[in-house]
Amino acid sequence: MSIFGTVLGIVIIAALICWIVGYNALIKFLQWVEESWAQIETQLNRRVQAVPSLIDIAQPYAKQEQHTLEKIVELRSSLTSPNTSRREQLQINEELTKNLHILFAVKEEHPELHQHEEFQQLEDDLKDTEEKIHRFVLIYNNTVQKYNTKIHSMPVNFVADIHSFQERQQLNVPDGASKDVKLSS
Numbered sequence: 182m183s184i185f186g187t188v189l190g191i192v193i194i195a196a197l198i199c200w201i202v203g204y205n206a207l208i209k210f211l212q213w214v215e216e217s218w219a220q221i222e223t224q225l226n227r228r229v230q231a232v233p234s235l236i237d238i239a240q241p242y243a244k245q246e247q248h249t250l251e252k253i254v255e256l257r258s259s260l261t262s263p264n265t266s267r268r269e270q271l272q273i274n275e276e277l278t279k280n281l282h283i284l285f286a287v288k289e290e291h292p293e294l295h296q297h298e299e300f301q302q303l304e305d306d307l308k309d310t311e312e313k314i315h316r317f318v319l320i321y322n323n324t325v326q327k328y329n330t331k332i333h334s335m336p337v338n339f340v341a342d343i344h345s346f347q348e349r350q351q352l353n354v355p356d357g358a359s360k361d362v363k364l365s366s
Contacts, residue, residue: 203337207346210328214349217321218267221352224314225260225274228307232257232277235303239284242291249283256280271318271352278311315354322351 236250243250256277260270285304288295295301329348332341340346 199336200340203340204344206331206337207328207341207344210324210331211346213324214321214328217317217324220317221267221271221314221321224310224317225270228274228277228310228314229257229260231303231306231310235281235284235300235307238297238300238303239287239294242294243284243287246283246287249280253277253280253284268350268352271314274314281307318352318354322354325349325351 232253236253240250256273259265260273260277265273288300288304331337332346332348
């Protein structure tokens, strides 16, 4: 066997190992991106499930806010639509939060609603869910950034191009989001 044959064999084996390691790394990062989205989706679903109970409790007190209640139901339906993109889901969620602000303001006008335990529990749950959504969006964006960096890094970018790994878009952090997310005044 010649030196050229040995060197060529080593180069081919090294390239094959780099290929396998790069592909596996991309799969791992892509899985992390999807797991991050699953956390957001879980919280969005939790929120969607809480809305009907909240409306049932608030409806007798919020007669002047019937339009808000209808809008919340409409947004809830849009949020669960299978044709809604991730970015659109977060925009709908932000609009839902704004309408929940209006609904929670009704509590101030009706002392009996203010003391309603289930309403208060739902409000707290929705506040907690909104904080988790914000936190998970930040985690998702961080994971997407790492994945996108991996796609563009040498030599993994060759593997990504050949196997059609596409760059993922980061999500917008909701406008009103901060460390202390508030749904009611």
